[in-house]
Structures are given as structure tokens and as C-alpha cells.
Amino acid sequence: MRIGTAKENYIADEALFDTNVQRGWMIALIAALIALPFLSGQYAIYLVCLVLINIVSTTGLNILTGFTGLVSLGQAAFMGVGAYIVAIMEIHLGTPFLLNLIVAGFGAALVGIIVGLPSLRVKGLYLAIATIAASVILHFVFANWTSVTGGVSGLSMPPASFFGSELIQPDQVYWMIMPITVIMLFGAANLFRTRIGRAFIAIRDRDISAEVLGIRLLRYKLMSFAISSFYAGVAGGLWAYFFRVITPESFPLLMSIFFLAAIIVGGMGSILGGILGAVFMTMVPEVLKMMVGVLSPIWPDAVAVMSPVRIIVFGALIIFFLIFEPEGLAEIWRKIRRFFHLWPFKT
Amino acid sequence: MDWLFFSEIGLAGIGTGGLYAVAGLAFVLIYKATRVVNMAMGELLMAGAYIFIGFSAGLALPVWISIPLTILATGLLGGVIERTIIRPMLGENAISIFMVTIGLGSVLVGLVEIFWGADPHRLVDFIPSDPIFIGEAYLSPKVGYGFAVAAVIIGLFLVVFRTWRGGVALRATAGDQAAAYSMGINVPKVFSLVWVIAAMIAAIGGILVGSIGGVSPSMGVYGLSVLVVVIIGGLDSLLGALIAGIFVGLIETYAGAYLGGEYKMLATFSLLVLILVVRPYGLFGTHEIERL
Numbered sequence: 001m002r003i004g005t006a007k008e009n010y011i012a013d014e015a016l017f018d019t020n021v022q023r024g025w026m027i028a029l030i031a032a033l034i035a036l037p038f039l040s041g042q043y044a045i046y047l048v049c050l051v052l053i054n055i056v057s058t059t060g061l062n063i064l065t066g067f068t069g070l071v072s073l074g075q076a077a078f079m080g081v082g083a084y085i086v087a088i089m090e091i092h093l094g095t096p097f098l099l100n101l102i103v104a105g106f107g108a109a110l111v112g113i114i115v116g117l118p119s120l121r122v123k124g125l126y127l128a129i130a131t132i133a134a135s136v137i138l139h140f141v142f143a144n145w146t147s148v149t150g151g152v153s154g155l156s157m158p159p160a161s162f163f164g165s166e167l168i169q170p171d172q173v174y175w176m177i178m179p180i181t182v183i184m185l186f187g188a189a190n191l192f193r194t195r196i197g198r199a200f201i202a203i204r205d206r207d208i209s210a211e212v213l214g215i216r217l218l219r220y221k222l223m224s225f226a227i228s229s230f231y232a233g234v235a236g237g238l239w240a241y242f243f244r245v246i247t248p249e250s251f252p253l254l255m256s257i258f259f260l261a262a263i264i265v266g267g268m269g270s271i272l273g274g275i276l277g278a279v280f281m282t283m284v285p286e287v288l289k290m291m292v293g294v295l296s297p298i299w300p301d302a303v304a305v306m307s308p309v310r311i312i313v314f315g316a317l318i319i320f321f322l323i324f325e326p327e328g329l330a331e332i333w334r335k336i337r338r339f340f341h342l343w344p345f346k347t
Numbered sequence: 348m349d350w351l352f353f354s355e356i357g358l359a360g361i362g363t364g365g366l367y368a369v370a371g372l373a374f375v376l377i378y379k380a381t382r383v384v385n386m387a388m389g390e391l392l393m394a395g396a397y398i399f400i401g402f403s404a405g406l407a408l409p410v411w412i413s414i415p416l417t418i419l420a421t422g423l424l425g426g427v428i429e430r431t432i433i434r435p436m437l438g439e440n441a442i443s444i445f446m447v448t449i450g451l452g453s454v455l456v457g458l459v460e461i462f463w464g465a466d467p468h469r470l471v472d473f474i475p476s477d478p479i480f481i482g483e484a485y486l487s488p489k490v491g492y493g494f495a496v497a498a499v500i501i502g503l504f505l506v507v508f509r510t511w512r513g514g515v516a517l518r519a520t521a522g523d524q525a526a527a528y529s530m531g532i533n534v535p536k537v538f539s540l541v542w543v544i545a546a547m548i549a550a551i552g553g554i555l556v557g558s559i560g561g562v563s564p565s566m567g568v569y570g571l572s573v574l575v576v577v578i579i580g581g582l583d584s585l586l587g588a589l590i591a592g593i594f595v596g597l598i599e600t601y602a603g604a605y606l607g608g609e610y611k612m613l614a615t616f617s618l619l620v621l622i623l624v625v626r627p628y629g630l631f632g633t634h635e636i637e638r639l
Contacts, residue, residue, distance in 0.1 A: 065442075071442050071445070118620075118623055118624055118627075121623075121624070121627045122623055122627040124441055124442065125384050125441055125442070125445055125582075126578070126623060126627055128442075128445065129574060129578055129619070129623075130619075130620065130623050132571065132574070132616075133575075133616040133617075133619045133620045133623075134620075136571075136612050136613070136616040137613060137616055137617065137620075140609065140610075140612065140613045143609065144609060208637060253571075257449055257453075260446065260449075261446075261449075261450075264443075264446055305461060307460065307465070308456075308457040308458070308459075308460035308461045308465075309457065309461070310457075311453050311454075311456050311457035311460065312453070312454050312457030312458065312461075313457075314450075314453050314457075315449075315450040315451060315452065315453025315454035315455075315456075315457065316450065316454055317450070318446055318447065318449065318450030318453070319432055319447055319450040319451065319454070322436065322439070322443050322446060322447050322450070323432070323435045323436065323447070326439070326443065
């Protein structure tokens, strides 16, 4: 228990940040995010952008899987829907990027609702498999609806423009990705202070009980699918602006597994968990790459072993966290915080 | 319509379906006894095929020694997986266990790539290559003999499952774990046994699939088709896996022959969606009733 945080009313109890220290850290974090492009190189910003896009999509999946308890392996396909919508709008209409992203979000949400329709009849693993089917079918559409999606060769699109200046380099696109990520994260965190968010949690904990309490299951499950795919669609749109080339292979089933792994490693049912998971899972391959760079003078085969080791580490992380820390990195973070709150007294 | 072509495709489809049925059998066996949805089934098949390469090409052993050794080694692998990864997850919710098997699949792919590289391999040819004609219809010998072996394996398994003491213990565990425990059946041992047997069946499936189409680390995709098979048949129905295996094999081959290769996955997965909407528990699966 933390010292000195007695809550005197419900509003204080529900607040997103309950102490001034937390608010201070938050301001510091945002200041750091603003200062970042001026301090670091292109590659670092490239990585940060990638992490931010993954955070948006992971948070979306966390709303669906971590908070509503519906497992989905279609997140990457929903991202694909968003990315294609953005690319098509940018190529054919040239509308402003903010509009494109919003349309992408809603388009993906619509697809999400359709995919979520079986969720009233089937749940758990059957639902997961239905979403695999959805992603296979969407992949087929991306690859074969050649007149719209460009088929297997995909689409390449012009960069986003912001008041006449084009966003090409990572440090330019960063100014589009970062604010949107921050806004969407605040949105997700606030969602669970509302009636809808609490209904999601009730459904996760026991859906039949939730129905008895008067929560309409179909409506809220579809809503969860819609919100989650909205996040995926926006993330896909950002992805499209960031890479500017989209092919059907850009959004494989493995990517959906990546997002599911990210929320498991980070912590299901926690916004912080989604963030930590996305950061961790995106950075692990980079750390491995750095290790290969260090090792290759001594051990020339290191580069060849790199790709399989990456796959093994990916799988091993999922297994390790599920067996030893099912609450994920968010729980580890909470433990560390708890330790320092009471330090030097014994916990 | 060309009936000869139609029936040839049908035969090939049944042949493919026989292999799906073998893999589906291993899948259903694990699910029935331990309630684990094994997403690593395709990877287990792949591991079996690569272990066979290790024995037959790596150590240059004759095929008739390599096959039993492969089955034993893969069975051992199955046992190790059960003890180290699945056992600690007992009692966790189904979704966590599902994710653990996805992680397992990824680890298996990585290990295979470290030992054998990412390029596709061909298995040692051991299936006779003289063409088979049923009536006038030609059937590729590999598919034909593969189907024959698959049928024998399935038949053998069903007999063992009915009569052998271990098979009875297995069915008892699948029926009611607590009751089986209190009747003196060593349930944890049955769990290990199930994984060993399923891995052995997967090894045979892997060798057959590998000798028809070659092996590569991306063979795990085969597991997705197996997933379609077991969902259509019903997760806990052996009969369902067999029938749905043949059925999916036929659909896939016909879609591939008449519409084009890219329609294979689309056809099977559309069928899957249809089945999920109409009969969520599959054709022969048990409809579980939820209680508060």
C-alpha cells in the first residue's frame, strides 16, 4: 500500500494519474518525446516510430483481448485494411492525412464488426480460429483484388503532406505518428473509466454474469471489436505513411501473433502493459542485431544464426512469460515501484 | 465436364485428405485427453520430417531403420514438450495454453532453421514410384502410398485405442479426469503418454507429407489446414477428424484444380467460417453447455 494517497472522493479514486509525482513524470515523458528528434539520429527515430505504431496496434488488441477477453489473430489483417485505405485515398484523392487516418480507422472498424459477428455464438479458441480465417480471407482479397489493391506487387504511395511540406524522413513522419499515438493512448486509458470500458471488463471476467447484469453481449462485444480494429486501422495507416509501400505480405499472420505476444509479455488488461510489451517485443530483435554486430568479428557465423535465433527468442519469450510471469512486464514494473515506495522498509 | 480428370482430382484429394486425417488424429487426441489446442501441430510434423532427414541423410542410415528411430525420437520430443512446457500450464485458462503452443511452434521452427537452414529439403525417396491406376484414373504413387500408410496408421490407432489398457486409461481420462484419477488412473502419466503418441503420429504424418511435397521450415502452415480439419470435424471427435480430413482434402484439391492454387486456402477457410456460423462445435463435436 502506498503512503500518503488517501482518496477523499470517487473522482480522485478514478483519476488517471493519482499523484502530482505521476503527473510530473508524465509531463517529463511528453517533453522527452518532443525533444527526441532534436537529440537523436535517424535510425533511432526510425525505431521509435516503429515502436509507436506497434504501441497503437498492441493497445487496440489489448482492448479486445486483454480487457474484453476475446482472442483475435486478425489484428495484422485489420492493420492491412487501414493501410490499404490510406494508400488508396492518398493516391487517388489526395485528401489530408488526418482524414485518411480516420477513414482508415472506421473502415477497419467496419471489417472488425463483420469479423466479430460470430463472437456471440463462438468464443475462446473457436473465435481465435474464426479470426485466423478472416485474416486468410483478407489476405486473399489484398492479393487478388488487383484493380484496387495492386495485387501481389502492392501499392506505393506519395508521402503525407502537412501545410505544403512533405513528411518523408522518419524525423518528419515522427511528428505525425507521435501525437496520434499519445492521443490514442489517452483515449484507451480513459475508455476504462467509462461505462463501456467497465462493461468490457465485466464481459471478460464472466460473460454470462455480465449478461445477467444487463450488459448486452452482442452490442458490447461488437463495440470492442470495432474499437480494437479502429486502433489497428489507424496503426495500419501510420504504417502506410511510414513505409509508403504496401504489399499483401506486409501484414502476415505472424504479425498478428506478434501483437498477441506483445500483450502477453507486456501484461494483458493493462494499458501500461500494452506499451511495455510493444516496446520490448520491437526492441528485442534490435538488441539481437546489436549482439550479432559485436559477435561477428569473433564468430563469423553469427549473421547466419541471427534469423533462427530471433524466431527462437520470440517463442521462448512467449513461453517464459506465460509460465513464470503471466501478468507480464506491467506486473514486474509494479513490483519494482512497490519496492521503492516502501524502501528502506521491508515489503 | 471431363469425368476422368474429375475423378483423378478426386483421388488426389482423398489422398491429401488421408494425410490431413492423420494430423487431425494427433490433434484431436491431444485435445480430447488434455484440453490443449495444439497450435504447434504443423511444427511438430515439420520436426518429425527434419528428424527423419537427420537420420536418413545426416547419419546415412537405411530408411527402414530411420523411420522407427524418427518415430521414437519425435515421441521423446513430445514427452519432453509435455513435461517442460505443457505441464506447468495445467489449470491455466485455455487462451494461455493456446499461446504457449504458438510459442512452442516458433521455437521449433527456429531450432530446425539452426540445424538445417531455411532452405527447403527433399526427403530420401523410399516410396515406390511406379504409377497407380484405379480404373483409368491415374494417381500419383506418393499420394497413393501415403494414403495407404495413413489408413493403416489410423486403423491401427483405433484398434489400440479400443483394446489396449493404456488406450482405455486414455479414454477414461478424456471422459472425466477426476473420476479417472479416483479410479487409480495416473492422469499426469496419461497426459505424457498422449503427447508421446500424438508426436509419434505427427512424425509419421511429417514423413509422409515431406516425401510428397518436400520439407521447409514454413511447413507449419500445414498446421493451419489441420486446424480447419479439426474445427470442421469437431475438436473432440476422432471420427470427425477422419471425415473432415477427407472432406477438406477434397475441397482443397478441387478448388486448386478448377479455380487455381491461390483459391485453396480461401476455399477451406470459407468452409471453416460457414461451419462456425452454422455449427460452432463442428460436425461431430460435443456441444458444451455453460453453467454459472
